Amino acid sequence: MRRVREFQTRMRDFAFDSGGRGQLLSALADCGGPPTLERLSIHRNTTMLGLSAALGDAFPVVRRLVGEAFFERMAQDYLRAHPPRRASLLTIGGEFPGFLTGYAPVAELPYLTDVARLDIAWTHAYHAADAEPLHPQILATLDPERLGELCLTPLPSQRLLASAYPVDAIWRGNQPDAPDAEIRLDSGPAHLLIHRPDMAVEIHPVSRGAFSFLMALAARQPLAAAWDSALATDPTFDLAGELAALLAARAFGGYSLP
Amino acid sequence: MTLCATRVRLTDHAADQPTPPPAMGGIGLKARHKALLLETRPPVAFVEIHAENYMGAGGPPHRWLSAIREHYPVSVHGVGLSLGGATPLDEDHLDALALVVERTRPALVSEHLAWSQSDGVHMNDLLPIPYTPDTLAHVAARIDQTQDRLCRRILIENPSAYIRYADSPIPEPEFLAELVRRTGCGVLLDVNNLFVCASNIGTDPLAYLDAIPAEAVGEYHLAGHHHRIFPDGTEIRIDDHGSRVAPPVWALYRAAVARIGARPTLIEWDTDVPPLDVLCDEAWRADSEAADALAARQPGEAADAPRS
Numbered sequence: 059m060r061r062v063r064e065f066q067t068r069m070r071d072f073a074f075d076s077g078g079r080g081q082l083l084s085a086l087a088d089c090g091g092p093p094t095l096e097r098l099s100i101h102r103n104t105t106m107l108g109l110s111a112a113l114g115d116a117f118p119v120v121r122r123l124v125g126e127a128f129f130e131r132m133a134q135d136y137l138r139a140h141p142p143r144r145a146s147l148l149t150i151g152g153e154f155p156g157f158l159t160g161y162a163p164v165a166e167l168p169y170l171t172d173v174a175r176l177d178i179a180w181t182h183a184y185h186a187a188d189a190e191p192l193h194p195q196i197l198a199t200l201d202p203e204r205l206g207e208l209c210l211t212p213l214p215s216q217r218l219l220a221s222a223y224p225v226d227a228i229w230r231g232n233q234p235d236a237p238d239a240e241i242r243l244d245s246g247p248a249h250l251l252i253h254r255p256d257m258a259v260e261i262h263p264v265s266r267g268a269f270s271f272l273m274a275l276a277a278r279q280p281l282a283a284a285w286d287s288a289l290a291t292d293p294t295f296d297l298a299g300e301l302a303a304l305l306a307a308r309a310f311g312g313y314s315l316p
Numbered sequence: 317m318t319l320c321a322t323r324v325r326l327t328d329h330a331a332d333q334p335t336p337p338p339a340m341g342g343i344g345l346k347a348r349h350k351a352l353l354l355e356t357r358p359p360v361a362f363v364e365i366h367a368e369n370y371m372g373a374g375g376p377p378h379r380w381l382s383a384i385r386e387h388y389p390v391s392v393h394g395v396g397l398s399l400g401g402a403t404p405l406d407e408d409h410l411d412a413l414a415l416v417v418e419r420t421r422p423a424l425v426s427e428h429l430a431w432s433q434s435d436g437v438h439m440n441d442l443l444p445i446p447y448t449p450d451t452l453a454h455v456a457a458r459i460d461q462t463q464d465r466l467c468r469r470i471l472i473e474n475p476s477a478y479i480r481y482a483d484s485p486i487p488e489p490e491f492l493a494e495l496v497r498r499t500g501c502g503v504l505l506d507v508n509n510l511f512v513c514a515s516n517i518g519t520d521p522l523a524y525l526d527a528i529p530a531e532a533v534g535e536y537h538l539a540g541h542h543h544r545i546f547p548d549g550t551e552i553r554i555d556d557h558g559s560r561v562a563p564p565v566w567a568l569y570r571a572a573v574a575r576i577g578a579r580p581t582l583i584e585w586d587t588d589v590p591p592l593d594v595l596c597d598e599a600w601r602a603d604s605e606a607a608d609a610l611a612a613r614q615p616g617e618a619a620d621a622p623r624s
Contacts, residue, residue: 145396185372
């Protein structure tokens with residue numbers, strides 16, 4: 059199998075456009091018709107075009123922002139640097155946001171990295187494990203004296219995303235059926251809760267305080283400590299109002315009281 | 317996740333295997349068709365999914381698939397296991413495949429006689445391997461590993477090819493027949509792939525059909541391909557699953573059914589996916605082509621029954 063393994067390694071490098079072809083050709087027979095190199099390049103096209111298309115499907119808003127043709131070139135640069143390590147392409151592009159940060163041709167689109175992170179968060183939520191959200195009235199059933207010790211657990215689909223740019227507005231404005239809208243890039247930062255309480259992924263803008271509160275809860279801190287975190291971020295944080303809004307948004311998948 | 321209690325010799329446990337779909341035309345399940353498929357429920361024999369599209373933990377894909385399973389037998393077709401790969405089998409991927417099979421309880425499970433992964437890098441392509449005594453032992457061991465993990469028999473699909481290896485002494489149908497003998501696996505005969513190989517690398521398709529163990533064939537695949545002609549008049553056929561089944565592939569399908577018998581037959585259409593009624597139309601055409609092939613067969617020329 060050693061020779062087969064060597065051939066496959068060289069073929070892989072050829073497909074990702076980073077290897078020579080000489081030793082490939084010596085392992086192959088002439089079939090007549092189109093030359094062997096032309097035949098090998100069919101495999102390279104299948105790999106690069108198929109993976110670029112899969113990356114585009116995973117990052118539809120990034121693709122729409124830069125255009126199909128530009129996206130395909132950018133995708134090929136990304137794939138050469140970060141070839142996929144999993145056969146299931148549902149989660150392709152884990153390193154794509156970071157790649158975009160350092161990718162000179164998109165330096166004039168500084169929000170693109172965060173749009174890519176939002177695309178990833180959406181895909182994560184879409185495919186995450188199903189879970190029944192906590193009923194919004196759950197607090198009324200608990201001992202009010204012990205609410206400070208309450209641990210609220212996020213849904214498996216939850217992702218939190220903060221950006222200096224209004225990425226939720228950019229994301230919504232670039233959905234296939236979105237009407238044309240002007241988006242002001244200087245309209246302030248976005249703090250987003252992305253999750254899937256049932257079958258539809260939801261993107262909720264939340265306050266900075268609520269974002270900090272959710273981060274603390276996701277780190278398994280009890281309600282009292284999470285409230286402290288929120289107040290440290292925003293002294294005007296209104297616990298009762300914010301918690302009711304998060305419960306109404308079906309943000310939690312379970313709770314525990316020690 | 318559960319493992320088989322004991323290593324099963326699948327040939328000895330045929331009775332434990334699920335009932336295959338009817339020996340008629342089925343279609344690949346496409347996201348854009350799922351709602352219409354459930355609403356109109358066209359009479360196709362089965363639907364086939366790519367296992368890799370259902371490897372998420374939950375969400376709408378599983379919800380849709382559960383609903384569709386209520387009405388159609390499902391076939392799980394893996395495209396990423398890289399049974400022909402020379403580097404170790406991706407056991408995480410095999411576990412993920414086992415979970416899809418466990419959740420879906422499909423009528424058929426299939427994978428490819430091909431490689432798609434090298435040192436952990438996935439190429440999203442199915443490439444042929446050379447057929448030698450070494451690769452035969454290697455692939456047989458990986459099929460054993462897969463069948464043991466899934467606790468069931470799988471079908472192995474013949475690849476399409478654009479290249480031919482200089483050192484590949486075993487003819488492909490004999491290689492497949494020997495895999496069947498060693499592992500108890502079955503064969504998924506992709507008729508379009510066979511036609512594409514005949515055109516591209518000179519395989520004799522009718523001799524191939526004669527050499528394939530008919531009783532091991534558990535499914536056919538049919539698809540369209542792209543016929544590319546170069547300025548110098550040479551040509552290549554690219555297996556892109558992007559159009560209707562070509563007339564000579566229908567002819568080869570009739571020849572296959574006449575020799576081997578009717579089997580569940582999938583219409584694959586993965587690029588430029590057409591409306592659902594076009595896919596169904598192709599599946600029903602497969603039914604009538606198979607019926608014609610069986611009717612034209614000489615008396616006494618009965619094909620071997622499939623081993624289920």
